[in-house]
Amino acid sequence: MAVSVKNLDSREFFFGHKACAGCGGSLAVRIALKVLGARAVAVLPAGCMSAVGFNFPQLAFSNNALITPFAATASVMTGIEAGLRRRGEIAHVVGFAGDGGTADIGLQALSGAIDRGDNLIYICYDNEAYMNTGIQKSGLTPFGARTTTTPITGSVRRKKDMLAIVAANGAEYAASASVGYLDDYVTKIEKAAAKPGFKYIHVIAPCPTGWGIKTNETIEIAREAVDVGLWRLREYENGQWLENCAPSRPEDLVKHLTRQGRFSALDTDKLEETKNV
Amino acid sequence: MRLKPLPDTIPDCTAFEAGYLVTQNGGWRSERPVIDEAKCVKCRQCYLYCPDGTISQEISVDYDFCKGCGICAKICKPGAIAMRREADYA
Ligand SMILES: Cc1ncc(C[n+]2csc(CCOP(=O)(O)OP(=O)(O)O)c2C)c(N)n1
Numbered sequence: 001m002a003v004s005v006k007n008l009d010s011r012e013f014f015f016g017h018k019a020c021a022g023c024g025g026s027l028a029v030r031i032a033l034k035v036l037g038a039r040a041v042a043v044l045p046a047g048c049m050s051a052v053g054f055n056f057p058q059l060a061f062s063n064n065a066l067i068t069p070f071a072a073t074a075s076v077m078t079g080i081e082a083g084l085r086r087r088g089e090i091a092h093v094v095g096f097a098g099d100g101g102t103a104d105i106g107l108q109a110l111s112g113a114i115d116r117g118d119n120l121i122y123i124c125y126d127n128e129a130y131m132n133t134g135i136q137k138s139g140l141t142p143f144g145a146r147t148t149t150t151p152i153t154g155s156v157r158r159k160k161d162m163l164a165i166v167a168a169n170g171a172e173y174a175a176s177a178s179v180g181y182l183d184d185y186v187t188k189i190e191k192a193a194a195k196p197g198f199k200y201i202h203v204i205a206p207c208p209t210g211w212g213i214k215t216n217e218t219i220e221i222a223r224e225a226v227d228v229g230l231w232r233l234r235e236y237e238n239g240q241w242l243e244n245c246a247p248s249r250p251e252d253l254v255k256h257l258t259r260q261g262r263f264s265a266l267d268t269d270k271l272e273e274t275k276n277v
Numbered sequence: 278m279r280l281k282p283l284p285d286t287i288p289d290c291t292a293f294e295a296g297y298l299v300t301q302n303g304g305w306r307s308e309r310p311v312i313d314e315a316k317c318v319k320c321r322q323c324y325l326y327c328p329d330g331t332i333s334q335e336i337s338v339d340y341d342f343c344k345g346c347g348i349c350a351k352i353c354k355p356g357a358i359a360m361r362r363e364a365d366y367a
């Protein structure tokens with residue numbers, strides 16, 4: 001049966017963590033583990049979710065979880081999956097890596113695991129910068145977003161298309177999602193869990209601290225990014241692309257950007273330009 | 278809702294065996310969510326979208342770990358959750 005808010009596991013597997021109030025990334029991890037269950041092994045590289053989840057002697061995960069070297073998320077996942085299989089254990093191996101850990105530093109390990117067709121679920125929680133070390137620009141920071149390494153004009157580069165990269169590498173399944181639309185996110189995780197081979201889910205996860213939004217605006221902003229067409233919900237399956245929905249209110253794009261502090265460097269002309277990047 | 282050890286159901290690898298939380302997060306709050314039972318329609322959207330998992334499926338708040346982000350109050354369509362000054366509860 002499809003997982004929904006009605007039959008989601010009532011247990012919390014990511015609880016008591018030290019993420020900032022209103023953190024979108026922590027919601028992405030919490031909900032994914034509720035779908036994948038107690039036996040799922042969570043694999044996290046350096047980044048906010050590992051920093052806020054492992055605070056010895058306090059562990060915020062009640063399933064198995066471990067931290068990998070920053071560049072090695074997918075290759076450590078490969079090893080864990082092989083070990084579990086050797087021992088006859090049946091459990092999902094799920095990675096939770098940030099945008100920096102996925103699109104920049106962990107890209108080679110990710111590509112290797114896709115190439116091997118390993119049976120893994122890799123979730124990139126995308127807060128669009130290296131948040132844990134103080135908001136530096138990553139390959140997934142969008143055009144115009146101010147970070148501590150793009151402090152004047154905001155990023156002059158556009159966001160890498162990770163979904164296309166993963167698909168081009170030959171993943172079994174790739175999908176984008178948003179913490180603003182959890183029903184869709186849950187459905188995609190469930191779908192990934194039922195498939196053999198390498199599965200990739202890229203979930204946009206607003207970060208109040210780095211985005212300059214209020215702690216209670218995380219969900220609204222994550223929904224709006226989809227509604228205005230900045231973040232497209234799509235799936236890649238059986239070699240085919242599927243667009244999940246058309247933007248419902250593209251006219252609100254500028255409003256969506258100006259309510260986020262990180263886009264304060266954009267003047268009117270540049271704001272218009274974001275429509276084309 | 279609290280973290281419980283799951284010794285029978287997890288492989289014996291890295292999970293911290295005592296599985297307890299030493300420090301709470303309730304002190305982070307400047308505002309707390311207060312639920313008006315009369316207005317609540319039990320849609321569970323607050324439970325679903327809380328990043329900290331501090332609202333149970335029965336819709337009661339765990340004030341030891343709620344950080345007061347206000348997401349639950351904003352997501353609640355019937356307006357059953359009010360954010361109140363934490364200082365008034367000290
Ligand atoms: C090899 C290596 N280089 C750099 C670091 C420092 N570091 C730790 S977390 C982090 C930022 C991670 O950014 P991202 O992957 O986007 O995750 P986020 O913190 O945003 O959740 C960096 C640069 C490290 N731990 N290891």
Ligand code: SF4
Nearest residue numbers: 019020023048207209
């Ligand atoms: S800095 Fe951002 S991503 Fe990191 S814990 Fe805080 S809100 Fe979450």
Ligand code: SF4
Nearest residue numbers: 317318320321323353
């Ligand atoms: S969102 Fe509001 S109405 Fe729905 S369960 Fe929570 S408090 Fe009740």
Ligand code: SF4
Nearest residue numbers: 327343344346347349
């Ligand atoms: S205020 Fe935030 S942390 Fe507290 S119960 Fe509501 S959503 Fe959860």
Ligand SMILES: [Mg+2]
Nearest residue numbers: 098099129131
């Ligand atoms: Mg990041």
